[in-house]
Amino acid sequence: xxSHSAAAPDPETATPLHTLAPELTFPQFExxxxxxxxxxxxxxxxxxxxxxxxxxxxxxxxxxxxxxxxRAALSDPRFSSDxxxxxxxxRTGKPVDDLLKDxxxxxxxxxxxxxxxxxxxxxxxxxxxxxxxxxxxxxxEALDQLAAAGPGADLVKHVAFVVPSRVACHLVGIPxxxxxxxxxxxxKLMESTSSADQVAALQDMVSYFDKLxxxxxxxxxxxxxxxxxxxxxxxxxxxxxxxxxxxxxxMAAGQETTAHMIGLxxxxxxRHPDQLELLRREPHLMPGAVDELMxxxxxIQFGIPRVAMDDVExxxxxxxxxxGVVALPPLANRDxxxxxxxxxxxxxxxxxxxxTFGYGPHQCPAHALARLELEVVYSxxxxxxxxxxxxxxxxxxxxxxxxxxxxxxxxxxxx
Amino acid sequence: MKVNLDRDRCYGLxxxxxxxxxxxDQDDDGIGRLLVEEPRPEQHDEVRQAxxxxxxxxIGVAD
Numbered sequence: 506x507x508s509h510s511a512a513a514p515d516p517e518t519a520t521p522l523h524t525l526a527p528e529l530t531f532p533q534f535e536x537x538x539x540x541x542x543x544x545x546x547x548x549x550x551x552x553x554x555x556x557x558x559x560x561x562x563x564x565x566x567x568x569x570x571x572x573x574x575x576r577a578a579l580s581d582p583r584f585s586s587d588x589x590x591x592x593x594x595x596r597t598g599k600p601v602d603d604l605l606k607d608x609x610x611x612x613x614x615x616x617x618x619x620x621x622x623x624x625x626x627x628x629x630x631x632x633x634x635x636x637x638x639x640x641x642x643x644x645x646e647a648l649d650q651l652a653a654a655g656p657g658a659d660l661v662k663h664v665a666f667v668v669p670s671r672v673a674c675h676l677v678g679i680p681x682x683x684x685x686x687x688x689x690x691x692x693k694l695m696e697s698t699s700s701a702d703q704v705a706a707l708q709d710m711v712s713y714f715d716k717l718x719x720x721x722x723x724x725x726x727x728x729x730x731x732x733x734x735x736x737x738x739x740x741x742x743x744x745x746x747x748x749x750x751x752x753x754x755x756m757a758a759g760q761e762t763t764a765h766m767i768g769l770x771x772x773x774x775x776r777h778p779d780q781l782e783l784l785r786r787e788p789h790l791m792p793g794a795v796d797e798l799m800x801x802x803x804x805i806q807f808g809i810p811r812v813a814m815d816d817v818e819x820x821x822x823x824x825x826x827x828x829g830v831v832a833l834p835p836l837a838n839r840d841x842x843x844x845x846x847x848x849x850x851x852x853x854x855x856x857x858x859x860x861t862f863g864y865g866p867h868q869c870p871a872h873a874l875a876r877l878e879l880e881v882v883y884s885x886x887x888x889x890x891x892x893x894x895x896x897x898x899x900x901x902x903x904x905x906x907x908x909x910x911x912x913x914x915x916x917x918x919x920x
Numbered sequence: 921m922k923v924n925l926d927r928d929r930c931y932g933l934x935x936x937x938x939x940x941x942x943x944x945d946q947d948d949d950g951i952g953r954l955l956v957e958e959p960r961p962e963q964h965d966e967v968r969q970a971x972x973x974x975x976x977x978x979i980g981v982a983d
Contacts, residue, residue, distance in 0.1 A: 580975065618931065625932035625950030630941075857939060857973055866931050868975040873934055 574820030678728030800859035803835035
């Protein structure tokens with residue numbers, strides 16, 4: 506197998522992006538089925554897997570919707586994650602976020618690898634598995650709260666938003682009593698509209714983590730911050746500034762995504778009673794079901810952006826140096842060339858290759874932990890509430906469908 | 921079947937450990953370790969799964 510998955514560009518297919526009429530504007534939100542991607546993408550994907558689109562800021566970009574194309578773009582070192590590059594796709598229409606500058610997600614090559622390895626050691630499969638008892642305890646406590654709230658309770662509020670946050674606190678080393686302090690700081694950061702507000706909010710976040718780091722410099726703590734202080738800060742491999750940046754961005758990245766997968770996943774199972782019944786009868790199918798739900802559910806709305814640093818061929822289309830691409834995993838996850846009957850939820854299928862965690866050097870470093878959390882939450886929920894169902898099975902699902910992540914905003918359940 | 925793992929390419933994602941836990945492991949930095957170079961026939965399928973899932977294409981399989 507060659508080390509690069511994309512071939513050398515063919516001059517025949519090299520049409521500059523700005524000369525092409527856009528197939529659609531990106532992102533699209535209109536969908537008729539709650540668990541399917543917007544129809545405009547589905548239609549485009551079959552016809553043109555690497556298509557010219559107009560981003561919401563008016564600039565052109567390539568939209569990649571095939572499995573082959575998404576994997577090629579996300580694993581090819583000729584594509585950069587540097588969001589300050591002028592050709593980098595701007596999905597939100599807002600100016601480049603200073604906040605995300607020099608975070609792991611925006612780094613390339615050796616610099617990325619250097620910092621990334623410090624996190625992967627904390628997130629190995631072994632380390633995730635060792636957290637199973639804690640995850641189970643946190644889940645059972647959340648299910649107690651759901652039970653106490655009584656039939657009709659909101660699963661999103663009592664379970665989906667609780668478990669991933671508590672697990673992330675445990676992992677990083679934030680006392681759960683201070684969790685709301687952290688989310689308050691994170692919300693202030695994300696919602697800041699002026700750069701002065703943002704600088705102030707970032708300063709508050711850094712000060713909070715600085716205290717946690719100081720604590721680890723004086724006490725041995727068995728958590729991510731404690732390990733990183735001893736292994737990398739004490740040895741000079743990591744500056745205090747970068748340690749704090751890695752810690753708070755890890756904390757922020759890991760929670761909402763998992764929370765939304767809990768809400769969407771439970772909603773999808775309750776809407777597919779045959780699949781739910783199969784999982785109740787054969788609980789050993791759950792790890793595979795987690796991957797299948799992640800494949801099937803179109804959570805990622807704005808895709809994964811990159812900019813070409815050289816001419817690269819992606820699934821038959823030459824992308825010219827300086828042009829932007831957006832890889833769209835929910836469409837790649839339904840590529841019929843890879844997944845048979847792609848629009849069907851089938852918990853028996855092998856869906857391990859799905860691209861919801863991304864692909865290549867930036868693939869989610871916490872995938873093993875996220876998979877385990879989802880497995881424990883779905884499993885314990887079905888065990889604890891054998892008659893679990895939607896409180897109103899005829900009502901439309903309550904979704905937030907215009908945000909960066911497609912999600913169930915409220916899920917009233919009964920039992 | 922012979923398996924090789926390019927530890928210089930590996931980014932420590934552990935997809936291989938999930939797919940074929942008796943063939944792959946991770947060291948303390950998460951970097952992959954090969955436990956078995958010549959897996960048994962009943963392990964061949966999961967080794968191929970591991971090679972497919974590797975986001976760095978660091979696993980080579982020769983039949």
